[in-house]
Amino acid sequence: MLNAVELEQWESGKSVNDIAACQGIRIRRHCRPAASMAEIEAEMGAPRNILEKIIWDKEIEVAQGLARSPLNEVIESAGKAPPTRDFYGALAAAHKRNGVPALIAEVKKASPSRGVLRENFDPVEIAQAYEKHGAACLSILTDEKYFQGSFENLQKVRKAGVKCPLLCKEFVVDKWQIYYARAMGADAVLLIAAVLTDLDIKYFLRICKELGLTALIEVHDEREMERVLAINGVQLIGINNRSLETFIVDTSNTKTLLEKHGDAIREKGILVVGESGLFTPDDVAYVQNAGVSAVLVGESLVKQADPGQAIAGLFGKELVH
Ligand SMILES: O=P(O)(O)OC[C@@H](O)[C@@H](O)c1c[nH]c2ccccc12
Structure with a gap:
């Protein structure tokens, strides 16, 4: 076949x-x-x-x-795993409730561009602190070689009783990874448009739908945004401010892409996530004004002594559930 x-x-x-x-x-x-x-x-x-x-x-x-x-x-x-939690719904509700973009807080030990972000890394402790301080959803890095993450971390966080929906942050190239993520407790998976053809994205979206998973489709440039907007059934688009090819971070990327495509995105009921390089309440306000409903943040939280407390610092106020 x-x-x-x-x-x-x-x-x-x-x-x-x-x-x-x-x-x-x-x-x-x-x-x-x-x-x-x-x-x-x-x-x-x-x-x-x-x-x-x-x-x-x-x-x-x-x-x-x-x-x-x-x-x-x-x-x-994957078929026997407990049912998924509503990742999209959690973001929409948190955005409405707090009046600031919903937070997807990332459990991230290291990255190829920044090296080790946190020694003594306890994924469960960090996840629980994020949840306690109002994160709507969590992102768990599972790539081992470049990010020092693991599927075990994903499973541990799920089994520790964390209730926030979980994004499996992986470089998906094959459907096996999607079933595996679900089997390990994921509620959402990342699909990177810079890596996947339109046909791959459509095929993987069908698998996600069948498993009850939300797909966060990541774009970085105009061409990728246009490709993704032409695909039916997309609910969540992440705009990465960091190029995964050059590591250059530029938050104006979110603004530029939304200036051009914001109307089409709103018409389709798609939520946009602003990803990477967000450190201050001004950064959050900037992407919020550009039109995002959620933000994905790793480094600026995970580097602080108390990653949970760091959330109020990032937004300039406490977030509530
Ligand atoms: O640590 P930051 O700059 O706050 O970024 C978080 C997240 O956006 C980033 O980890 C990320 C976005 N897209 C990715 C794809 C693969 C690996 C990692 C990523």
Whole structure:
């Protein structure tokens, strides 16, 4: 059986990377999960940027995950997981209640651009502090190699009794990861438009719908925003102020993209999340005025001695549930 991507490739005679390039996607796939990185680089050259490097490692990691936990088993455990919590609904309600963008607080130990953000990192303690201080939802980094996260952290936070809906912050390239995230307790998954073709996004959205997961679709530029707005069934769009290819952070990115597309977004009832590089109440007000209903924040909270208390500092007031 061919999957949707393979079918399109077979019908058009184009490779996955040709199709992606036609959509303006710069990230290539090696599609050789059993090969060594040296062999892959001999064929394709070195990865062109950090995001491409992460994706190349992820393709190999997913193949290893599949070998350990076959797809049918993971689908079965996803089916047995307790029901999802409403990620979209929690953001909309918190925004209304507090009059400031709803907070998705990120459980983030490290990142490739900033290194280790917090020594003595206790994911459950941080998650509970965020929840106590009014975060609407939490984002749990699961990538191990570049962010020092884990699926175990996601599972631990869920099992510790945290009630906020949880976003699995992963570099999704394969449906196996979506079922796995659900099996580990996720209520939402991130899909990155810089990495995924339109067909990938549509296919993954169907799987999310079937599992009751919310998809947060991340865009960084005009082209990605246009692609995502042309896809039916999108509920949540994240505008990343940080380029995952260059690490450059620019909060005016949110403003520029919403000036152009805000009307279309509102018409469709899509909520926008302002992501990355937010440190002060002024930063939050700036993206709020640009039109976001929620913000995704990691570094500025996780770096403080008390990440829960840091929330009131970020918003200039206490948030309530
Ligand atoms: O730590 P910051 O600058 O507050 O950013 C949080 C979040 O936006 C960032 O971690 C992020 C946004 N999109 C991503 C995709 C993959 C990994 C990480 C991210």
